[in-house]
Amino acid sequence: MSESPTQFDSAIVGGGVIGCAIAWRLAQAGMKVVVIERGDVGREASHAAGGMLVPLAEADDADDLFHLCVASRAMYADFASELKSASGIDVEYRTEGTLYLSLTEHDDEELERRWQWQHAAGLNVKRLNADCARKLEPQINDKLRWALKFPDDHQVNNRLMIDALHAAAQNAGVEFQTQAEVERLLIESRAGRKQVVGLSTSRGEIRSKTVIVAAGCWSSLLKSESETLLPALKVEPVHGQMVAVAMIAPPVSHIIYSCRAYVVPRLGGVLIAGSTSDKFGFEKRVTADGIASIIERAKEILPGFGNLTITETWSGLRPRAGDGLPVIGADASVAGLVYATGHYRNGILLTPVTAKAVSEIILKSESTVSLSAFSPTRFSPQ
Numbered sequence: 546m547s548e549s550p551t552q553f554d555s556a557i558v559g560g561g562v563i564g565c566a567i568a569w570r571l572a573q574a575g576m577k578v579v580v581i582e583r584g585d586v587g588r589e590a591s592h593a594a595g596g597m598l599v600p601l602a603e604a605d606d607a608d609d610l611f612h613l614c615v616a617s618r619a620m621y622a623d624f625a626s627e628l629k630s631a632s633g634i635d636v637e638y639r640t641e642g643t644l645y646l647s648l649t650e651h652d653d654e655e656l657e658r659r660w661q662w663q664h665a666a667g668l669n670v671k672r673l674n675a676d677c678a679r680k681l682e683p684q685i686n687d688k689l690r691w692a693l694k695f696p697d698d699h700q701v702n703n704r705l706m707i708d709a710l711h712a713a714a715q716n717a718g719v720e721f722q723t724q725a726e727v728e729r730l731l732i733e734s735r736a737g738r739k740q741v742v743g744l745s746t747s748r749g750e751i752r753s754k755t756v757i758v759a760a761g762c763w764s765s766l767l768k769s770e771s772e773t774l775l776p777a778l779k780v781e782p783v784h785g786q787m788v789a790v791a792m793i794a795p796p797v798s799h800i801i802y803s804c805r806a807y808v809v810p811r812l813g814g815v816l817i818a819g820s821t822s823d824k825f826g827f828e829k830r831v832t833a834d835g836i837a838s839i840i841e842r843a844k845e846i847l848p849g850f851g852n853l854t855i856t857e858t859w860s861g862l863r864p865r866a867g868d869g870l871p872v873i874g875a876d877a878s879v880a881g882l883v884y885a886t887g888h889y890r891n892g893i894l895l896t897p898v899t900a901k902a903v904s905e906i907i908l909k910s911e912s913t914v915s916l917s918a919f920s921p922t923r924f925s926p927q
């Protein structure tokens with residue numbers, strides 16, 4: 546007699562930070578969870594990121610995405626410490642904060658605008674004159690005019706966070722199927738309503754009561770039998786390159802932004818600089834022009850950057866939905882199908898709040914997180 550396939554409560558497509566964090570939360574609640582990952586866990590955008598948790602440095606106004614980012618940022622200290630207990634891995638959550646530099650007259654306008662809306666909204670933002678900023682980071686360019694400081698815009702080591710999430714999820718009982726590609730979602734009609742019942746993968750069929758799409762920039766390539774389901778999300782790859790160098794004394798300790806680039810210090814003497822933003826399809830090339838432009842812009846922040854030894858270059862694909870907002874919530878027409886994708890430039894930052902929201906949707910059918918702006922129904926045909 547052939548064995549019937551294991552029945553899971555939740556099958557998650559994609560083992561990036563988003564998929565792993567949701568899996569962990571669901572397994573903690575006692576669900577039987579499988580993560581299907583085409584390659585190795587966390588080797589795509591989640592590996593490529595800078596690990597910055599910086600809503601004030603990245604947002605242009607206090608919109609829905611900004612509020613979601615701030616809510617997730619507020620969860621990070623506890624999230625990092627819970628992850629350490631659950632995995633034994635310290636994700637290097639650092640709280641020195643972020644500096645945002647004005648280096649030109651044009652930058653003055655951009656910083657002034659940022660200061661106005663953030664100060665008016667009562668956010669924790671400080672104005673620093675050039676001397677004060679250089680006391681914090683002596684290697685900053687002499688052209689510095691003034692700076693903003695965001696004391697609550699922190700950082701985490703995203704590569705360690707993948708290891709920690711993977712270990713925490715496994716410790717909670719999650720099954721990981723790696724080197725396994727999801728080919729199709731299995732959907733049946735029951736009592737006049739469509740219901741997801743599992744997945745067809747390159748290693749066979751998986752039966753599951755719910756399916757969560759956390760496939761990053763590949764989310765819109767997933768298909769059901771009808772071939773029509775997921776492309777409507779229009780999640781596309783936005784290519785970003787990065788350069789890491791070995792830092793020399795005095796080490797940089799803050800994330801430092803200009804209007805054109807950022808540098809991120811990691812423990813262990815590594816400084817990361819980024820990034821570019823291009824449409825190269827799904828190709829992940831590292832280009833001479835891309836790296837040269839990052840180095841030029843990093844030198845504007847830290848003139849000594851050009852003398853430092855390059856230790857690594859890489860690229861990754863940010864998952865961007867048609868309107869640039871994350872896609873978090875249940876499908877309007879297929880019961881049991883939930884999306885957690887399109888996190889674009891902020892997926893590391895948004896990991897704790899996404900895992901909370903999606904696990905609440907699966908466990909309680911609704912979330913305490915305000916998700917209306919991020920609902921997948923915004924892509925449904927009218």
Ligand code: FAD
Nearest residue numbers: 559561563583591595596597727761785861891892893894
């Ligand atoms: P991914 O990490 O891409 O994971 C998706 C996974 O799904 C992949 O592992 C893939 O192999 C798998 N998959 C896809 N299709 C299938 C299939 N059919 N079957 C099985 N598996 C499949 N965010 C921040 O918050 N802070 C930052 O500082 C930051 N910096 C960034 C810098 C760069 C250069 C880039 C590229 C991104 C940056 N981001 C940052 C954004 C962040 O990296 C992403 O938003 C986040 O990693 C998305 O996570 P994810 O799990 O959705 O996607």
Ligand code: GLY
Nearest residue numbers: 785819820890891
């Ligand atoms: N959030 C940084 C980036 O996407 O480059």
